[in-house]
Amino acid sequence: MKDFFKTSSFKVLMITVVVLLGLIIYTASAGGSFLANILGFVSSPMQSIATETTDGVQSFVNLDGFSKEELKDMITSLQEENAILREGQVKLRDLEQENEQLKEQLKIQEAVPDTEMLSASVIGRDPSDVFFGFSINKGTLSGISVGDPVITKQGLVGLVTQAYATTSKVTCILSEEVPVGAICKKEGGYSESGVVTSNIQTAASGLLRMEYLSNETKIEPGDIIVTSGSASIYPENLIIGEVQSVEKSENDISHYAVIKPYEDIKNVKEVHVILNFPGKGEETPEETTSGVDSQDPEDAEAVK
Amino acid sequence: MTDFNRVIRYLAYTLELLVLFMLQETPGLMPAIFGSRPLMVLPAAVTIALFEPELTAMAFGVLGGLFLDFGFSCPMGFHALILAVLCFFVSTIVKVYLQVNFVTAMITGLWTTAVVVASIWLFLYYFPGYSMPGYAVLHRYLPEYFYTLLFFPLTFLLNKALYQALKQQE
Numbered sequence: 001m002k003d004f005f006k007t008s009s010f011k012v013l014m015i016t017v018v019v020l021l022g023l024i025i026y027t028a029s030a031g032g033s034f035l036a037n038i039l040g041f042v043s044s045p046m047q048s049i050a051t052e053t054t055d056g057v058q059s060f061v062n063l064d065g066f067s068k069e070e071l072k073d074m075i076t077s078l079q080e081e082n083a084i085l086r087e088g089q090v091k092l093r094d095l096e097q098e099n100e101q102l103k104e105q106l107k108i109q110e111a112v113p114d115t116e117m118l119s120a121s122v123i124g125r126d127p128s129d130v131f132f133g134f135s136i137n138k139g140t141l142s143g144i145s146v147g148d149p150v151i152t153k154q155g156l157v158g159l160v161t162q163a164y165a166t167t168s169k170v171t172c173i174l175s176e177e178v179p180v181g182a183i184c185k186k187e188g189g190y191s192e193s194g195v196v197t198s199n200i201q202t203a204a205s206g207l208l209r210m211e212y213l214s215n216e217t218k219i220e221p222g223d224i225i226v227t228s229g230s231a232s233i234y235p236e237n238l239i240i241g242e243v244q245s246v247e248k249s250e251n252d253i254s255h256y257a258v259i260k261p262y263e264d265i266k267n268v269k270e271v272h273v274i275l276n277f278p279g280k281g282e283e284t285p286e287e288t289t290s291g292v293d294s295q296d297p298e299d300a301e302a303v304k
Numbered sequence: 305m306t307d308f309n310r311v312i313r314y315l316a317y318t319l320e321l322l323v324l325f326m327l328q329e330t331p332g333l334m335p336a337i338f339g340s341r342p343l344m345v346l347p348a349a350v351t352i353a354l355f356e357p358e359l360t361a362m363a364f365g366v367l368g369g370l371f372l373d374f375g376f377s378c379p380m381g382f383h384a385l386i387l388a389v390l391c392f393f394v395s396t397i398v399k400v401y402l403q404v405n406f407v408t409a410m411i412t413g414l415w416t417t418a419v420v421v422a423s424i425w426l427f428l429y430y431f432p433g434y435s436m437p438g439y440a441v442l443h444r445y446l447p448e449y450f451y452t453l454l455f456f457p458l459t460f461l462l463n464k465a466l467y468q469a470l471k472q473q474e
Contacts, residue, residue: 004396009358013392016362020388023381039374043326050330124329126375127341128424130444133377134331162377169377176434199435204339204443269331 131175154263155239365391
């Protein structure tokens with residue numbers, strides 16, 4: 001055993017450990033790394049193909065709702081379509097996808113004007129991420145930077161937390177790491193603000209919690225929660241979800257609302273990254289709202 | 305000829321790790337059990353270590369770990385460090401104390417997966433201060449542990465076949 005520590009193999013192991021510790025410290029402090037960019041260049045095209053193939057197979061297998069006749073018609077029409085499209089299949093698929101993404105982007109831009117957006121596809125979900133974060137197929141070369149909000153036409157999905165050359169990591173709003181300043185606007189100009197966050201238990205159910213509501217809160221099931229835009233991290237009025245219930249907090253006298261996002265965040269496949277929006281990164285004066293606004297969402301909204 | 309076979313074997317291992325990484329990361333491919341999905345790269349790296357010398361095992365541990373780091377939003381090198389040390393010691397222990405067979409592979413899988421999953425929970429969940437760490441262990445990390453174990457027989461047989469096919473000709 002004594003000799004084992006003197007072997008050249010053990011010395012190489014120690015050198016490797018020191019180098020990897022250095023890499024951990026470097027990437028923890030500096031963010032991205034050259035190594036991650038290289039891995040992204042290698043893996044992202046293959047991940048895109050694997051994801052597209054899986055989606056195709058899943059939609060092919062999911063035929064439970066069709067009758068035999070409908071299936072026969074479908075096969076016939078698909079064979080005809082296949083014969084026509086075979087020549088330009090690959091190119092056409094790309095163009096169709098781009099077209100759909102742009103259409104969706106246009107719809108969102110009508111709802112959220114003056115924003116600069118980029119469409120992206122989800123290419124990876126890590127099994128160890130308990131908050132359902134994912135990778136997208138666009139990175140810094142496409143203009144994405146850390147802190148860009150990620151949305152779909154159904155509403156807010158998350159925030160870019162790591163940006164490499166060709167891929168980016170998105171942390172979902174289901175994560176504890178991404179609290180969002182939120183507001184509930186009701187009839188008569190009444191509004192009430194709070195912080196939307198989550199924990200592992202609510203994230204597993206795909207739900208969110210709007211914290212710091214007063215015990216006299218007027219928020220009720222069915223109300224729609226949107227971003228307040230108070231910390232200039234997200235644009236104003238992005239839909240977050242719908243209130244399911246209002247409950248008393250376990251820790252203090254405040255209440256919290258359980259929110260169901262309109263988007264199925266755990267299985268989202270196509271997203272849009274907001275590269276720029278009016279007021280991005282600017283400090284804004286504290287909003288005046290009725291209800292309990294004693295907690296400043298700006299502080300809480302800053303990403304840990 | 306020996307070098308050529310070794311190069312082919314190492315290329316096959318690299319390809320295996322890359323393919324398993326893609327399968328592991330592809331959304332919707334592996335069905336979730338209790339919301340958890342397996343770490344398929346881990347069994348591959350550990351079973352490669354059962355057949356290869358310690359430095360080669362460590363190198364493939366680093367490669368598999370870097371893939372895991374890239375997939376997960378954590379500092380690059382975290383999984384690589386754990387897998388490098390684990391694979392080095394697995395290779396050393398197997399050469400000195402154990403015979404390589406199905407049973408030892410499964411026993412190795414039990415403790416190495418426990419070390420990796422416990423490290424992920426400790427360093428990437430508990431120390432960063434996320435809430436409900438006990439709930440996370442029971443509902444996310446334990447299912448992930450058992451799900452990952454299911455892939456040890458498959459990767460063991462695959463790597464054994466690869467090793468024997470390319471070793472016999474050396």
